[in-house]
Amino acid sequence: MNRFAWLLDRLAYEPRRNGKLALIADYLRTTPDPDRGYALAAMTGGLVFQNAKPGLIRALIAERTDPVLFALSYDYVGDLSETVALMWPARHGANDVPHLPDVVAGLRNSGKTELPRLIASWLDALDETGRWALLKLITGALRIGVSARLAKTAAASLGGVAPDEVEQVWHGLEPPYAALFAWLEGRGPRPEATDPAPFRPVMLSHAIEDGDFEKLDASEFAAEWKWDGIRVQAVAGTRADGSRTVRLYSRTGEDIGAAFPDLTEALTQDGALDGELLVMREGAVQSFNTLQQRLNRKAVTAKMLAEFPAHIRAYDLLADGAEDLRELSYVERRVRLEAFLGRLDDSRFDLSPQIPFAHWKELAAARADPASAGAGGDAEAVEGCMLKRLDSSYLPGRPKGYWYKWKRDARLVDCVLMYAQRGHGKRSSFYSDYTFGVWRVGDTGMDELVPVGKAYFGFTDEELIEIDRYVRKNTENRFGPVREVTHTPSSGLVFEVAFEGLQRSTRHKSGIAMRFPRISRIRWDKPPGEADRIEALEALLPAAN
Numbered sequence: 022m023n024r025f026a027w028l029l030d031r032l033a034y035e036p037r038r039n040g041k042l043a044l045i046a047d048y049l050r051t052t053p054d055p056d057r058g059y060a061l062a063a064m065t066g067g068l069v070f071q072n073a074k075p076g077l078i079r080a081l082i083a084e085r086t087d088p089v090l091f092a093l094s095y096d097y098v099g100d101l102s103e104t105v106a107l108m109w110p111a112r113h114g115a116n117d118v119p120h121l122p123d124v125v126a127g128l129r130n131s132g133k134t135e136l137p138r139l140i141a142s143w144l145d146a147l148d149e150t151g152r153w154a155l156l157k158l159i160t161g162a163l164r165i166g167v168s169a170r171l172a173k174t175a176a177a178s179l180g181g182v183a184p185d186e187v188e189q190v191w192h193g194l195e196p197p198y199a200a201l202f203a204w205l206e207g208r209g210p211r212p213e214a215t216d217p218a219p220f221r222p223v224m225l226s227h228a229i230e231d232g233d234f235e236k237l238d239a240s241e242f243a244a245e246w247k248w249d250g251i252r253v254q255a256v257a258g259t260r261a262d263g264s265r266t267v268r269l270y271s272r273t274g275e276d277i278g279a280a281f282p283d284l285t286e287a288l289t290q291d292g293a294l295d296g297e298l299l300v301m302r303e304g305a306v307q308s309f310n311t312l313q314q315r316l317n318r319k320a321v322t323a324k325m326l327a328e329f330p331a332h333i334r335a336y337d338l339l340a341d342g343a344e345d346l347r348e349l350s351y352v353e354r355r356v357r358l359e360a361f362l363g364r365l366d367d368s369r370f371d372l373s374p375q376i377p378f379a380h381w382k383e384l385a386a387a388r389a390d391p392a393s394a395g396a397g398g399d400a401e402a403v404e405g406c407m408l409k410r411l412d413s414s415y416l417p418g419r420p421k422g423y424w425y426k427w428k429r430d431a432r433l434v435d436c437v438l439m440y441a442q443r444g445h446g447k448r449s450s451f452y453s454d455y456t457f458g459v460w461r462v463g464d465t466g467m468d469e470l471v472p473v474g475k476a477y478f479g480f481t482d483e484e485l486i487e488i489d490r491y492v493r494k495n496t497e498n499r500f501g502p503v504r505e506v507t508h509t510p511s512s513g514l515v516f517e518v519a520f521e522g523l524q525r526s527t528r529h530k531s532g533i534a535m536r537f538p539r540i541s542r543i544r545w546d547k548p549p550g551e552a553d554r555i556e557a558l559e560a561l562l563p564a565a566n
Contacts, residue, residue, distance in 0.1 A: 058197020217258025
C-alpha cells in the first residue's frame with residue numbers, strides 16, 4: 022500500500038504528461054502482480070466498492086476529532102480525503118501496514134457492519150500519505166491528473182504496443198489484469214476481446230486554417246454540420262448465448278449509459294454508432310444547456326426522460342453487427358450508416374445531413390447561413406461544419422489530412438482553467454474568479470498553457486458550486502488567496518469563453534488579452550488537451566483591432 026501511495030503522491034504533483042507516463046510505467050514495470058493490476062484498475066476507474074461511502078469516512082473521523090474543528094478544517098482544505106488523512110490520530114505500530122490486494126479484497130468482501138472497524142485499522146497503521154491514498158481509493162476520487170487513457174498508454178509501453186491495441190481488449194478484462202500483463206511482457210497470448218459492445222478509440226479532427234484551402238481539393242471532401250452536443254458511441258452486441266449488451270460511451274470511453282436508458286433501450290440493432298448526443302423536442306435540437314440537465318447523472322427519473330428526450334445524430338458507423346467497418350472509406354461507411362439507421366427505424370436516432378457544395382466558397386456561404394443551407398430550424402445548434410476526406414478510413418487519434426473542423430465565425434474559444442481566486446461579497450466563500458489559458462509551443466518545444474483572460478461571471482449559482490468544489494479538489498499550489506488548479510493536457514477543466522474583442526498585451530505571457538470575457542459554458546466533457554491554441558486567437562487579432 023505504501024508504494025501505491027507513493028505513486029499517487031508523485032502523480033498528484035507531476036504536471037507533465039510525459040512525467041506522469043514515466044512514473045506509471047516504472048511502477049507497473051517494477052511492481053509484482055496483483056498489486057500493479059489493482060493500481061491500474063484504480064487509475065482507470067475499474068474499482069467500485071459498494072459499501073465504502075464518503076459518509077462512512079465522515080462518521081469515523083467524527084468519533085476521533087472535534088466536529089467543529091473538523092468542519093472548519095474541511096472547509097479550508099476542501100477535500101475530504103486530505104482533511105481526514107491529516108487529522109486522523111495515528112497509532113503507528115498498532116497494526117500491520119496493509120497490502121493493496123488485501124485492501125481491495127477487504128473492501129469488496131466486508132459487510133457494512135464490519136467495514137468501519139477494518140478501515141479504521143488500516144488508517145491507524147498508515148502514515149499521512151498512505152491514509153490519503155487509501156481514502157482516495159475508497160471514495161473512488163483519485164483526481165491526480167491521470168486519465169484512463171494515460172494509464173493504459175503507460176501499460177502499453179511495457180510491451181511496446183500501441184495504446185489503441187490495449188483499448189481494443191480492455192473491456193473484456195477484469196482486475197488485476199494478469200492476462201494483460203502477461204501479453205504485454207511476452208509471457209502469454211493477446212487477450213481475447215470478449216466484450217460484445219466494446220469502446221473503440223475515436224477519430225478526431227484538426228482545426229482548418231485559411232492556408233489549408235489552397236492545398237485541399239474540394240472534390241475530395243464531404244461536409245457535415247458540427248452539432249453543439251457531446252460526442253458519443255452507441256454500441257450494442259450479442260453474445261453466443263443470445264444475451265445482448267448495450268452501452269453508451271463518451272469520447273473518452275466512459276460508460277454513461279445509465280443516464281440515458283431511453284437511448285440504450287432504443288438501440289435494437291447490433292453495431293457501433295459514432296455521433297452527437299443531443300436533446301430534441303418536437304424535432305428541434307435544443308441548446309447545450311438543456312443537454313446538461315441529462316449529463317453526469319447516475320440515474321434519471323421518468324419526468325426527466327420526458328422533459329429532456331435524448332437523441333443521437335449519427336456521423337459514422339464503426340461496426341455493423343459483428344463486422345468491423347473502420348477500414349472502409351468514409352463513403353462506404355456512410356452508405357452502411359444510412360442502411361443501418363433505416364433498419365433501426367427509431368426516432369431517437371437520425372443521420373447527420375451532409376452539406377452539398379462544389380467549391381470552398383459555396384461551403385463558406387453555407388457555413389455562414391446554416392438555416393438556409395440545410396440545417397433549418399436546428400441552425401442555432403450548429404457550431405460550424407466538418408470536412409471529411411471521402412477515402413478516409415476511421416483512424417484512432419488525430420491523424421493529419423483527413424478530418425477538419427471549421428467553426429462558425431464567433432468569438433468563442435475553449436480555454437483551460439489555470440488559477441482561481443475567492444470572490445467578494447456573497448461569493449467570498451467561493452472560488453469564483455477564474456484565470457484561464459490556451460496552448461502554445463513553449464521554449465522547450467513542448468506545449469504549455471499561457472493565460473489569456475480572467476472572468477468571474479457567465480455561470481449559474483449551481484455551476485459556481487460545482488466549479489468551487491472542483492477547484493478545492495484539484496488544487497496543486499497556493500499563492501496567498503490564489504489557487505493553482507491542475508491544468509495538463511489530460512487533466513483539468515475546460516471553459517468555453519465568450520469575449521467581445523482582443524488586444525495585444527505586454528502584461529500577459531501570451532501577448533494577448535481578452536476584452537470583457539465571460540464563461541459561456543463549462544465543458545466538463547472535453548479533455549484539456551483539446552482546448553484551443555494561441556494561434557486561434559492570434560488569427561482574430563486583425564478583426565479585433
